[in-house]
Amino acid sequence: MPQTVSPGANSGLNAVDPSPRILLSGRSDAAEFAVVRAELAHQLPGCTPVRLVFPVAEQSAEIDSADLIVVCQSFPDEFPRDAAQELLARSVSARLIVCWGEWCLSAGRTRSIWPPAVRVPINRFAERLAREIRVWQGTAEPVPTTATADEQIEIESRDSRIVHRTVLVESSDQAYQQTLEAALAGLGCRICQANDDKQLDAVFIDVDPPNRRQQAGLRSIRERSPEAQIIALSCFPDSAPSGVDVVVRKDSGFTQLAQALRSLP
Structure with missing residues (x-):
């Protein structure tokens, strides 16, 4: 029986002190995003995310003080392009994860309103959250929002170099x-x-x-x-x-x- 390698709870970190300030947006209470709720609780115990509602103009103070913003996207056209651009422009000091549900995966390059560097399929959320915590702690290199797919590969590969294989x-x-x-x-x-x-x-x-x-x-x-x-x-x-x-x-x-x-x- 072959071993299956997939991300899971063990990819996370233990308690972070002090806790980062987190904003959570989208249909995060949906069943498909249970992993998002579980991983936030597991990797950041004691941290209570603040709700972020689109459009984000009225929550500029919360965005300015946030360390991490997690957007749960259920389907490709859930958020208007201008709303996404506004969040990207305002969240210059925060890390951003856009977690794609199953319906979004087929949108790919053609319909996505988010840069490749911030979006992640739901089955990779645990891995991405763990990495963003390391970025927040200063132990991993941040991937710029403007990074191309090749640049993202290069930066992320520095986390886990294997020698002589x-x-x-x-x-x-x-x-x-x-x-x-x-x-x-x-x-x-x-x-x-x-x-x-x-x-x-x-x-x-x-x-x-x-x-x-x-x-x-x-x-x-x-x-x-x-x-x-x-x-x-x-x-x-x-x-x-x-x-x-x-x-x-x-x-x-x-x-x-x-x-x-x-x-x-």
């Missing part, structure tokens, strides 16, 4: 493979190509979409690199093929890649 990435999606190789290189890995004869520590294989040739491909990898761990990347971990050692959700973030690498024998 030799890996191979296989994917039918060339753009995804290049992104993953860049992320792994940022974590300190040595990237090999399929025709290299170096001994591999791990093979990262994109198993989406499922197809009949995957089992043959996995057997071939085992024959070529019997000592390597096979780490499958999938949007649907429960559907990953047998024969892999670890499954990492594609949207679970680079911290989970680092966690998978640390688990290597």
Whole structure:
């Protein structure tokens, strides 16, 4: 049975003293955002978030004194673009997390009104909150609101560098493979190509979409690199093929890649 690497409560920190000042907006009381409420209580015990209501002009004092603003977005058009821009302009001294619900994930680059550096899917909220607490404590480098996706990868990868791991990435999606190789290189890995004869520590294989040739491909990898761990990347971990050692959700973030690498024998 392969191990599944996913974010959870253990990614958080213990009590922070003094507590940061937090504003909470959106439909945070909805069932899908239970993880947001739970992680705030777990990682920041004793901290009581203050409610932030759009439009935000009448709450400028609260925004000015906030350390962290969490926006729970249930669907793509929930907030007007000008309201989002106003919050971004006013929250210059606060860290901002926009937590996307399931309906928002399909909006992606085309309909999002928030910069890539502040938005996070709901299953990565625990990880992002833990990192923003470290930023607030001064132990992690903040990702600027204006950061591109590549800049965000570079900054976040500095948190969890892995040294001297030799890996191979296989994917039918060339753009995804290049992104993953860049992320792994940022974590300190040595990237090999399929025709290299170096001994591999791990093979990262994109198993989406499922197809009949995957089992043959996995057997071939085992024959070529019997000592390597096979780490499958999938949007649907429960559907990953047998024969892999670890499954990492594609949207679970680079911290989970680092966690998978640390688990290597």
